[in-house]
Amino acid sequence: DGGITQSPKYLFRKEGQNVTLSCEQNLNHDAMYWYRQDPGQGLRLIYYSQIVNDFQKGDIAEGYSVSREKKESFPLTVTSAQKNPTAFYLCASSIDLVSGLNQPQHFGDGTRLSIL
Amino acid sequence: GQQLNQSPQSMFIQEGEDVSMNCTSSSIFNTWLWYKQDPGEGPVLLIALYKAGELTSNGRLTAQFGITRKDSFLNISASIPSDVGIYFCAGSKTSYDKVIFGPGTSLSVIP
Numbered sequence: 001d002g003g004i005t006q007s008p009k010y011l012f013r014k015e016g017q018n019v020t021l022s023c024e025q026n027l028n029h030d031a032m033y034w035y036r037q038d039p040g041q042g043l044r045l046i047y048y049s050q051i052v053n054d055f056q057k058g059d060i061a062e063g064y065s066v067s068r069e070k071k072e073s074f075p076l077t078v079t080s081a082q083k084n085p086t087a088f089y090l091c092a093s094s095i096d097l098v099s100g101l102n103q104p105q106h107f108g109d110g111t112r113l114s115i116l
Numbered sequence: 117g118q119q120l121n122q123s124p125q126s127m128f129i130q131e132g133e134d135v136s137m138n139c140t141s142s143s144i145f146n147t148w149l150w151y152k153q154d155p156g157e158g159p160v161l162l163i164a165l166y167k168a169g170e171l172t173s174n175g176r177l178t179a180q181f182g183i184t185r186k187d188s189f190l191n192i193s194a195s196i197p198s199d200v201g202i203y204f205c206a207g208s209k210t211s212y213d214k215v216i217f218g219p220g221t222s223l224s225v226i227p
Contacts, residue, residue, distance in 0.1 A: 004158075035217075042120065042204060042217030043159070058214065090158050104215060107158030 003027065006091050006108035012116050013078065013085060021076045021111045023091035030095070032074040033104050036060060037088040046089075049074055078113060088112050120218035122205055128224045135192040137221045139205030148188035149206040149215065150179050159204055163190070195225050 004025045013019045025032065031050050035043040045058030049068040063082025068074050078085045089111045092104035121140050129135055139148070147166055151159035163174050165181035165188060172179055176193045188207070192199055202220040 006158075040219060042206075042219045044217075045214055048214070092158070105161055107160070109157045 004091055004093055004106050004108035006089075006111050008111060009109070011111055011113045013113060014116050016080045018077055018079050019113065021078070021089055021091075021113070023074045023076065023108060025072050025074075025091075025093045025106070027093055027095075027106060028071070029093035029106070030071070031093060032068070033092045033094075034058075034064075034066065034074070034076045035090045035092065035104075037090055037110075043090060046076065085113055086115050120205060120207060120216055122203075122218040122221050124221060125219070126222040126224070128226060129195055131195060131197060131225050131227050133195055135195055135199070135223060136189065137191075137203060137223075138187060138189045139207070139218050140187045141207060142186070143209060144185040145207035145209055146185070147208045147215075148179070148181050150177075150188070150190050151204045151206065153202045153204065153220070155201070162203075192223075195223075197225050197227055199223060200225050 007022045011019055033048040034046040036046055037043050044060050046060055046064050047055055047058050047066040049055035052068055052071050055066050055068050063079055065077045091108040094105045149164050150162045152162055153159040162177055163172050163179040168181055168185050169183050170181040178191045180189045182188055188205055202222050204220045205218040206215045208215045
């Protein structure tokens with residue numbers, strides 16, 4: 001079945017450590033996104049990518065970095081500069097450029113990141 | 117910045133009851149989206165609305181694009197236990213603007 005796979009499901013980070021969250025999709029979607037979810041809040045956009053080798057900052061990009069070397073992969077690195085990284089991270093995709101920012105269509109099941 | 121407000125924040129209902137929730141914005145939107153999130157999973161897109169006044173159904177779910185373009189409504193008829201979850205609205209001002217998510221309405225269904 002087609003879909004979005006996020007790994008790992010749970011991740012623990014030590015102070016001062018960078019960690020990378022994986023997101024892979026086999027839907028052949030052009031656009032991919034990373035969101036952060038905190039309790040009682042809506043999803044906030046970290047980064048998005050409309051095509052390979054291109055990505056744009058979202059609303060809360062500070063302390064995060066991404067790459068888009070392949071269409072199916074959009075990994076997110078949470079750097080040590082992100083002082084409050086504990087959250088649920090969601091990756092999403094949408095089918096084409098026109099509907100890209102308008103409508104994240106498919107979400108992964110998320111990665112829960114915690115600080116040790 | 118832009119914000120979406122959802123009400124109620126949470127609700128507890130008996131199985132079989134109908135549910136209504138809404139989403140409001142201080143800005144005019146041209147797209148409204150409704151998602152459902154089950155615990156520990158990612159959101160699933162339920163309904164997308166693109167035209168003021170539009171009424172769209174997906175099974176027992178019906179959503180409406182408010183005529184003011186500043187609100188949207190979601191109704192669930194004859195609720196069942198699997199309706200439990202968090203319902204998010206989301207909207208965008210234009211086809212090329214990023215989507216903004218509301219804080220969600222948490223629904224609990226008592227069997």
